[in-house]
Amino acid sequence: MNAMSLSRLRELLDAYGAESAHWPAHERDAALALIFASQPARALWHSAQALDSALDQWLPAAPDAALSARILAQLPIARGAWRSQLAQLWSDLGGWRLAGPAFAASLALGALLPLLSGDSQRDLPDEDLIAAVQFIDEPLE
Amino acid sequence: MFDRAMVRVSLCLPEADATLSTATVSTDPDADALELIAAGDSRGCQRLMQRHLTRLHALAVRMLGNASDADEVCQDAFLRAWRQVPIWQAGNARFSTWLHQVVLNLCRDRLRSRMPPLQSDGLEALQADGDPEQLRASQDTARLVQTAVNALPERQREALILCHFQGLTNIEAAGVLKLNVDALESLLARARRSLRSGLASLSDASSRKSP
Numbered sequence A: 001m002n003a004m005s006l007s008r009l010r011e012l013l014d015a016y017g018a019e020s021a022h023w024p025a026h027e028r029d030a031a032l033a034l035i036f037a038s039q040p041a042r043a044l045w046h047s048a049q050a051l052d053s054a055l056d057q058w059l060p061a062a063p064d065a066a067l068s069a070r071i072l073a074q075l076p077i078a079r080g081a082w083r084s085q086l087a088q089l090w091s092d093l094g095g096w097r098l099a100g101p102a103f104a105a106s107l108a109l110g111a112l113l114p115l116l117s118g119d120s121q122r123d124l125p126d127e128d129l130i131a132a133v134q135f136i137d138e139p140l141e
Numbered sequence B: 001m002f003d004r005a006m007v008r009v010s011l012c013l014p015e016a017d018a019t020l021s022t023a024t025v026s027t028d029p030d031a032d033a034l035e036l037i038a039a040g041d042s043r044g045c046q047r048l049m050q051r052h053l054t055r056l057h058a059l060a061v062r063m064l065g066n067a068s069d070a071d072e073v074c075q076d077a078f079l080r081a082w083r084q085v086p087i088w089q090a091g092n093a094r095f096s097t098w099l100h101q102v103v104l105n106l107c108r109d110r111l112r113s114r115m116p117p118l119q120s121d122g123l124e125a126l127q128a129d130g131d132p133e134q135l136r137a138s139q140d141t142a143r144l145v146q147t148a149v150n151a152l153p154e155r156q157r158e159a160l161i162l163c164h165f166q167g168l169t170n171i172e173a174a175g176v177l178k179l180n181v182d183a184l185e186s187l188l189a190r191a192r193r194s195l196r197s198g199l200a201s202l203s204d205a206s207s208r209k210s211p
Helices: A004-018 A025-037 A038-056 A066-075 A081-092 A095-116 A128-138 B004-008 B019-024 B029-039 B040-066 B067-087 B095-113 B123-128 B132-137 B140-152 B154-165 B170-178 B181-209
Strands: none
Touching: A004 A025, A004 B181, A025 A038, A038 B123, A038 B154, A038 B181, A066 B040, A066 B067, A066 B154, A095 B004, A095 B132, B004 B040, B004 B154, B019 B140, B029 B067, B040 B095, B040 B154, B067 B095, B095 B154, B095 B170, B140 B154, B154 B170
């Protein structure tokens, strides 16, 4: 690591401010070493930090939540994208993790319902029986 | 006594190195989103928005001065992103840097079409013709900063916004502005010097004219 001069540190702080994250990567270590070692360097750093603090007061409000929806709504959905949308819907519904048990439950319910619905259905005349009665009731030609 | 702890907090090292700006798309943090978009999957765009919309919107607000124009710029930028991905060349830059470039260009177009155009003759005009009411309304630091930044010459303002507010590395910002790093550094230094003196003057003028 090459040592940094005070004049170069001044240029660095003048351009990029006090945040080391904004400094060129290859000069960062040397600049930090100088700031820790030298009182005049620290004075320069404090001065740059004061300007940074003032600048950081300017914080634009975050975009409206509806902006994301408007952006998505304007995207032309490419061919084949319906598959991904279907997959998204499937995923939103819980995928096989939820849909599997739900399907099994509906099958079981379908099988059990006739049994649970009492004898009323069994009392109804069978279709074949109705047909036979109709046949008997028809007058002979 | 110098507070080393405070300096360490402020001098924290960045997560990403500047050399990442030339990384291939396989190491681009947005590679997953790009793959989805390339497959026509809108979830890719959702991911990009979750990661970058707030930051890009802030860039547009700082450049244009209002949220509704910034909204339109962001809508346009993401539509362009959607179209760009299928022909995106990996290895040139991060996709987020390209997005910054797009938003900046859209902001420039809007600024140039405005009547009257934003004057770029520095803070002097503002200070000389400073309306007492306007200055009074600009008493808080944020308004002063906004006024001072908007009064910078265009290239200085862009360099400062990209590096200081958007947090782009010097290499990324130089790429967006199509400059070399030395030229960028010169723009930044002039911008910060102007701001330092401009903010002091605006603050003095504002406090003098306050009742």
